Amino acid sequence: MNDLLSLLVLGLASAAIYAVAASGLVVTYTTSGIFNFAHGAVAMVSAFVYWQLSSPDAWGLPVPVALVLTLFVFAPGLGWGIDRLLMRRLHDASPMIRIVVPIGLLVALIQVATVIWPPGELTASVPLFFAGRSVELGGVVIEYHQLVVFAAAIAVAIGLRILLYGTRIGVAMRAVVDSRELAALNGVSPDRVSGLAWALGCSLAALAGILVAPILKLDQTQLTLLVINAYAVAMVGRLRSLPMAAVGAVILGLSREAASRYDESLPFWITKDTVPALMLFVVLLVVPQEKASVFRDQPDRSSVPDPSWRTVVLGCIGLVVAALVVPAVFEGRTLDAVGYGMALSIVALSLVPLTGFAGQISLAPLAFAGIGAVVMYRWGSDGNPLALVAVVALCAAVGALVALPALRLKGLYLALSTFAFALFCEKAVFPNVDEFSQGDASYERLHLGPWTAASDRSYLVLLTVAFVVLALGVTALRRGPMGRRLQAMKDSPAACATMGLDLTALKLEVFALSAAIAGLGGALLGGWRGKLGTEQFSLLAGALPGLPLVLLTVVGGIAAVSGALVGGLALAMFPEIAEAVPALANLMTVLPGLAGISLAANPDGAVAQTVAQVGAAIERLRGQAPPRDTGPARALALLAPAAPSMVPERIAVGASAAGVDLAAVDDETGLAWGRCRVDP
Amino acid sequence: MSAAAPSGPGAEVPLLELRGVTAGYGRIQVLHGVDLVVPRGEVVALLGPNGAGKTTTLLVATGQHPVSSGCVHVAGRHVNGVRAEELARLGLCTIPEGRGVFRSLTVRENLRMASYRGVDESLLVERAVARFPRLGERLGQVAGTLSGGEQQMLAMARGLATDPALLIIDELSMGLAPLIVAELYELVAGIAREGVSILVVEQFARTVLGVADRAVIMQHGQVVAAGVPADLEAELSAAYLGASP
Numbered sequence: 063m064n065d066l067l068s069l070l071v072l073g074l075a076s077a078a079i080y081a082v083a084a085s086g087l088v089v090t091y092t093t094s095g096i097f098n099f100a101h102g103a104v105a106m107v108s109a110f111v112y113w114q115l116s117s118p119d120a121w122g123l124p125v126p127v128a129l130v131l132t133l134f135v136f137a138p139g140l141g142w143g144i145d146r147l148l149m150r151r152l153h154d155a156s157p158m159i160r161i162v163v164p165i166g167l168l169v170a171l172i173q174v175a176t177v178i179w180p181p182g183e184l185t186a187s188v189p190l191f192f193a194g195r196s197v198e199l200g201g202v203v204i205e206y207h208q209l210v211v212f213a214a215a216i217a218v219a220i221g222l223r224i225l226l227y228g229t230r231i232g233v234a235m236r237a238v239v240d241s242r243e244l245a246a247l248n249g250v251s252p253d254r255v256s257g258l259a260w261a262l263g264c265s266l267a268a269l270a271g272i273l274v275a276p277i278l279k280l281d282q283t284q285l286t287l288l289v290i291n292a293y294a295v296a297m298v299g300r301l302r303s304l305p306m307a308a309v310g311a312v313i314l315g316l317s318r319e320a321a322s323r324y325d326e327s328l329p330f331w332i333t334k335d336t337v338p339a340l341m342l343f344v345v346l347l348v349v350p351q352e353k354a355s356v357f358r359d360q361p362d363r364s365s366v367p368d369p370s371w372r373t374v375v376l377g378c379i380g381l382v383v384a385a386l387v388v389p390a391v392f393e394g395r396t397l398d399a400v401g402y403g404m405a406l407s408i409v410a411l412s413l414v415p416l417t418g419f420a421g422q423i424s425l426a427p428l429a430f431a432g433i434g435a436v437v438m439y440r441w442g443s444d445g446n447p448l449a450l451v452a453v454v455a456l457c458a459a460v461g462a463l464v465a466l467p468a469l470r471l472k473g474l475y476l477a478l479s480t481f482a483f484a485l486f487c488e489k490a491v492f493p494n495v496d497e498f499s500q501g502d503a504s505y506e507r508l509h510l511g512p513w514t515a516a517s518d519r520s521y522l523v524l525l526t527v528a529f530v531v532l533a534l535g536v537t538a539l540r541r542g543p544m545g546r547r548l549q550a551m552k553d554s555p556a557a558c559a560t561m562g563l564d565l566t567a568l569k570l571e572v573f574a575l576s577a578a579i580a581g582l583g584g585a586l587l588g589g590w591r592g593k594l595g596t597e598q599f600s601l602l603a604g605a606l607p608g609l610p611l612v613l614l615t616v617v618g619g620i621a622a623v624s625g626a627l628v629g630g631l632a633l634a635m636f637p638e639i640a641e642a643v644p645a646l647a648n649l650m651t652v653l654p655g656l657a658g659i660s661l662a663a664n665p666d667g668a669v670a671q672t673v674a675q676v677g678a679a680i681e682r683l684r685g686q687a688p689p690r691d692t693g694p695a696r697a698l699a700l701l702a703p704a705a706p707s708m709v710p711e712r713i714a715v716g717a718s719a720a721g722v723d724l725a726a727v728d729d730e731t732g733l734a735w736g737r738c739r740v741d742p
Numbered sequence: 743m744s745a746a747a748p749s750g751p752g753a754e755v756p757l758l759e760l761r762g763v764t765a766g767y768g769r770i771q772v773l774h775g776v777d778l779v780v781p782r783g784e785v786v787a788l789l790g791p792n793g794a795g796k797t798t799t800l801l802v803a804t805g806q807h808p809v810s811s812g813c814v815h816v817a818g819r820h821v822n823g824v825r826a827e828e829l830a831r832l833g834l835c836t837i838p839e840g841r842g843v844f845r846s847l848t849v850r851e852n853l854r855m856a857s858y859r860g861v862d863e864s865l866l867v868e869r870a871v872a873r874f875p876r877l878g879e880r881l882g883q884v885a886g887t888l889s890g891g892e893q894q895m896l897a898m899a900r901g902l903a904t905d906p907a908l909l910i911i912d913e914l915s916m917g918l919a920p921l922i923v924a925e926l927y928e929l930v931a932g933i934a935r936e937g938v939s940i941l942v943v944e945q946f947a948r949t950v951l952g953v954a955d956r957a958v959i960m961q962h963g964q965v966v967a968a969g970v971p972a973d974l975e976a977e978l979s980a981a982y983l984g985a986s987p
Contacts, residue, residue, distance in 0.1 A: 230854065230857060230858075230863070233847065233851045233854055233855065234855065234858070236844070236846065236847055236851075237844045237847060237851075237855050239846070240844040240845055240846050240847065241844065243806060243826070243838065244838060244842055244843075244844065245827075245844075245855070246806070246825070246826040246827040246830065247804065247806075247826055247827075247830050247835075247836045247838060247842070248827075248830055248855045248856055248858055248859065248900070249827050249830040249831040249856075249858035249859040249860075250827055250855065250858045251825075251827045252827070
């Protein structure tokens with residue numbers, strides 16, 4: 063009985079933290095339509111800021127002052143800034159950009175926090191509130207900190223209820239969700255409302271971070287990951303309902319606690335670490351996806367480039383030649399990074415047909431690569447090339463298997479389900495292979511009969527040729543019937559269905575194909591590195607390669623094979639550049655996240671954008687293209703009124719510039735000019 | 743089209759005036775120099791076939807879409823670049839195409855939203871219920887569950903409760919039964935008699951012409967005819983049927 067009661071108390075205490083975190087997610091999602099992947103990172107950064115302010119080892123401010131500064135100054139400011147600089151640009155962006163930019167923010171925040179508070183040099187910890195004090199209830203000791211957590215969760219629940227239903231600004235927040243345009247037509251400033259919502263959401267994240275920090279070690283990824291548990295919780299309420307999110311929090315809190323308590327009697331894949339991923343996956347499948355989003359589903363306008371065969375083949379030849387030359391010029395770490403980058407490029411290539419052509423967003427390419435590496439370790443660690451066949455077959459099967467339940471998901475829901483899958487692999491699949499979990503799975507280089515790709519040069523050429531062959535295959539796919547079908551599916555699934563296209567089969571095919579390519583990349587990486595482990599394939603641990611790979615590929619241009627090459631090589635080379643030029647070290651650490659964030663401005667990817675701009679400039683030089691749009695300039699020239707009755711006065715409503723206050727309400731027109739100021 | 747020189751301070755200045763407005767989406771220009779005037783206290787019908795540029799004109803007039811060139815004037819003041827919410831707070835009331843209600847808010851909350859235009863919240867509900875008693879019975883109901891006609895009523899009630907100077911209505915009849923449309927237009931006529939200037943955008947001309955003081959016909963992003971409804975029969979047929987007048 064006592065046992066059960068203590069499980070209940072501990073479970074509910076974590077549930078309370080999840081509920082606080084999830085309510086922040088719900089608030090930002092409902093008001094902006096953007097799922098804040100960076101929610102956990104905001105919580106983590108806020109916890110660090112709180113530590114910085116309050117810890118006797120740092121600035122040593124009194125706890126209440128530090129709390130107020132973190133919760134009511136830093137976090138809201140951060141949220142407002144995020145909205146102002148990034149999220150506001152995303153209203154018309156495609157679903158992919160709306161997912162990738164917050165992920166960029168997530169990665170950037172973790173990386174910035176690592177730069178400011180280096181994990182190796184700093185052992186920071188946040189004490190419990192009222193540490194050491196507790197009450198006893200029915201034989202169970204409840205710490206004061208847990209009581210604080212309960213109180214905070216209840217206060218947040220009541221406060222949000224009053225705010226959203228009882229106040230005008232709260233109603234306005236909900237109104238903006240319904241229709242930004244209509245809200246504006248009623249005099250609400252949607253930008254101001256969404257800025258407020260982000261400020262509030264980030265404050266709630268900060269509260270969750272501060273409450274959870276004393277329980278965990280103050281660590282960038284641990285803290286971030288813990289708040290990511292709130293994804294599953296918020297999803298129970300379809301990211302909209304706060305009461306349902308609270309129910310989800312209780313379910314997750316209790317089931318995690320139960321899983322950690324009865325670990326022995328459960329199957330290996332149910333642990334306290336896998337429960338959130340499993341719950342997220344199950345909830346995504348069980349909870350019906352919104353039929354029609356209140357945020358108008360923006361069509362994916364990202365262009366799919368169609369390079370000529372000549373360009374592609376020339377590029378491929380150049381790449382192979384480069385692979386022959388590079389080992390003569392570079393050696394040691396740099397050469398190692400080039401090969402690593404080449405293998406990562408193969409993994410990134412798996413995203414080109416899946417996300418680039420078909421618009422199916424996957425965050426799990428490295429998880430599939432990890433599965434490929436595990437399979438290779440089992441059957442081909444001696445360098446037997448036949449094992450690659452097993453890798454391809456098994457990864458394709460797993461890819462299709464994962465896709466099967468996820469078939470009806472799209473956009474954000476699909477991205478989250480692949481996220482859950484990647485977390486699951488990281489927590490349950492990879493740790494289950496002992497050597498792999500210790501980073502000690504060793505691989506021989508591939509051999510074919512008597513010939514072995516023993517030297518670095520031959521193996522690099524092998525990797526490059528593998529990339530080139532796959533890239534040519536993907537290009538052929540793009541130009542063939544399947545490529546057309548994939549793009550048609552991305553443009554309009556409904557139109558495809560009416561034409562009799564079997565979307566189920568098509569999705570399964572492309573998921574299987576993508577998983578097979580990623581698996582091949584992972585398997586080939588084994589031979590290059592010699593040893594592999596979970597860390598190389600994790601989403602958020604260590605060097606957190608998983609999400610940055612997706613980010614950099616999108617930045618490189620996810621719809622082109624060149625984008626995959628850019629993404630893979632960039633991810634591998636950034637640490638090398640940091641090593642070579644110490645002045646750039648911090649920049650290189652933060653760069654993948656920043657690159658992801660930059661997509662808010664260039665949705666087609668920086669590389670594609672640059673190519674397009676250069677192309678347009680060349681055409682302009684040749685005089686073939688229309689001149690650049692000079693709309694604003696022309697408009698300015700025409701500002702002068704045409705008739706004497708018109709006095710052109712620029713009205714800057716609410717501007718603080720000194721202006722002439724007009725009469726409160728114009729008797730003639732009934733217009734309330736009084737609240738406007740006319741620029742002198 | 744408009745009176746050139748005012749005789750008194752603002753006496754002849756139209757409430758809304760578009761002058762040589764061009765606008766577009768990306769590289770596609772949709773409006774090619776639109777001139778449009780809504781004089782004080784009149785009902786103006788903006789007509790035209792699909793794709794004529796009516797809705798874009800309306801978006802431009804209400805500050806929801808940027809003007810590439812030309813000017814938009816409200817009561818003689820140049821308002822290019824003024825945001826929609828700022829125009830709304832001035833007293834420009836827009837009822838957008840297809841039920842301008844917040845579907846997930848209750849009727850009362852919908853009315854409450856208009857308080858951003860500077861009218862007291864309790865007064866809003868009082869006025870709306872006085873005009874549409876049916877809404878009074880449904881204050882707690884979620885707006886999305888109202889019938890189409892009731893939603894349109896709610897949208898109009900919310901707009902009118904703020905005593906707007908200019909009412910802009912887009913496609914009032916869209917998706918509604920003819921009987922309800924007739925009822926709503928009767929209402930529009932009543933509002934016009936109270937002295938509110940109204941711009942109605944409609945694709946189906948007949949319903950609105952009975953109410954309008956003047957009509958403007960658009961085609962291919964330009965105004966092709968303007969005047970008293972009775973004089974426009976020929977142009978209307980031409981615009982809709984492609985026949986030459």
